[in-house]
Amino acid sequence: MATIYEVSKLAGVSLATVSRVMNNNARVSDKTKKKVLDAMQTLGYRPNAIAQSLASSRSNSIGILVSELHGPFFGQMMSGIEAALRTAGKHVIITTGHSEEDKEKDGIEFLIGRNCDAIIAHVEAVSDEYLIDINKGKVPVYLMSRHVDAIKDKCISLNDEVGGYLATKTLIDLGHRQIAYIAGPQFKADASNRLQGHKRALAEHNLSFNEDLFFIGDFKETGGMDGLRHFLDNNYQFSALVCANDEMASGAMKYAREHNIVLPEQLSIVGYDNVIFANYLYPTLTTIDNPVYEMGRMAAQLVLKQVYQQKKHDIVQVFEPTVILRDSVAHFNH
């Protein structure tokens, strides 16, 4: 590992000059610059990022904290962030929080300890207070899919209410009037917001919310099966079903098929999340897509703008989902 010192000796200049050509900020004559560059070349010199970071207390790297390293949500989010940052010459340091308070705090402190210039975090277990507090420190912490009012300029979030609205509106526009709804656990903010959207869509079209056609599931396949069974066993009448996520929609489809209900002719189904398998179900599932990759990109641009003073970015902080129309819905024919 050649150091800056050896480069300076070979080039016959001082340490400072070498440093200058590396960061080409201060003016250096073309001649000496070339000498230095040549010396670097022949020595195969690579700057030591750690030493740079210690000396300058900046690192050109951004910390990312996600709950898990797998799964389409985090995958897309990380990819979006990384893509935007890489084009700006910044690097990314990723670690995990596993949705546990201790580990999330650990992760954030690890990233701070690595001199990250900023942190982009998807955290669920730590309190708002902690986040507000940590943001008083030297390194700013940005939040994904979470809104904390006191630091709202550092938040990127998703409008689940609109998503829920769209899901139901799609069915109403197709002529459906009796629409069942299988919700997710209501202590989860996203599940509850999606339900609000559903209710608004009904209300706006003069349809009343019917408790008979409402079921709370577990966000898994079983939830969808249980919900549909519940509606069917009670002989409630409905021509369409909204599930608050694709897993439950898949479960409902399975149950429908096992009970010889023809999809979508006898029952239209809409899911939520647009996970990959939604496009592989039979029939392919109409669902709500979250622009997760875009949110990642935007978080990165926010950092670029606020931390590195890049002016050129237009910032959007609240993202809206869209409908992905596939084969699981049909016009209602009475």
Next chain:
Amino acid sequence: MATIYEVSKLAGVSLATVSRVMNNNARVSDKTKKKVLDAMQTLGYRPNAIAQSLASSRSNSIGILVSELHGPFFGQMMSGIEAALRTAGKHVIITTGHSEEDKEKDGIEFLIGRNCDAIIAHVEAVSDEYLIDINKGKVPVYLMSRHVDAIKDKCISLNDEVGGYLATKTLIDLGHRQIAYIAGPQFKADASNRLQGHKRALAEHNLSFNEDLFFIGDFKETGGMDGLRHFLDNNYQFSALVCANDEMASGAMKYAREHNIVLPEQLSIVGYDNVIFANYLYPTLTTIDNPVYEMGRMAAQLVLKQVYQQKKHDIVQVFEPTVILRDSVAHFNH
């Protein structure tokens, strides 16, 4: 940010002593240790990992280089590595190579520049020579899903030949004798190895490889559709089909359904990779599962053993896939 210096002043001891209690290697009297710990507590002291790393030239963090941050393969791999490393108190720094030579080299050098104690890389574009060469440096580079003989003690790989064998053997065991095969692009090592396995399974059961029942696809849905169409249009006879990955299997299933072929009664299908949607297809897809998470864990254990001298790990370097039996295959009834 309190530093070690302030701690030492508050505790009334020297810098060296504070450092000693942090790394509790050298013996320190209980009294002074307590004084130091108290001082740390009241100051909210956090060691600066960068400074530690610079001084000790070790970082307790391992670099990971993946092609992409999204996708189930890399997700599972990263999760496996991280899980094993975290329990050992090590951290992980992740970056990407995007399957391009320049970026892969960049990524590795970035990680070296961050003083990683080791690197676990999934690289496809750089040459064997580069990898051998870089491994002569101070930081060892381990390879995922790649075998380079000169550094074979640093390689974790997957036996695709066995996977291909199992896929076909599963069908033979169910009584099938005429088995079509849709392969992946043969310049890819995994695709070609899977095909070898298929041929071995046939040979071992005295079945000859029939060019008529062989098609090379693109590893995407279209490849599966094109392949099945080819076989059908030519009126070739077969009762089962192996696809070299799940995407193509899904395409084939779609095509079969559109042409009123009842699955699995009229045609058994086996995929490869066990991606998530395989379990959501209709019928659910029998496929070959790669123990990717386990491979990640093992890579981490390899590092723990070779770099950090932890003795306790039993190392497996070549992993074998297994069959996941689902509803897309049936006994052959003639």
Next chain:
DNA sequence: TTGTAGGCGTTATCAG
């Protein structure tokens, strides 16, 4: 435009 020297927060090698 270039060089000098002090410092970034720790570790590690000496003595004591």
Next chain:
DNA sequence: CTGATAACGCCTACAA
């Protein structure tokens, strides 16, 4: 068991 003190590799005023 504890304390000075020189590294670690680089940045950055301040001088020249």
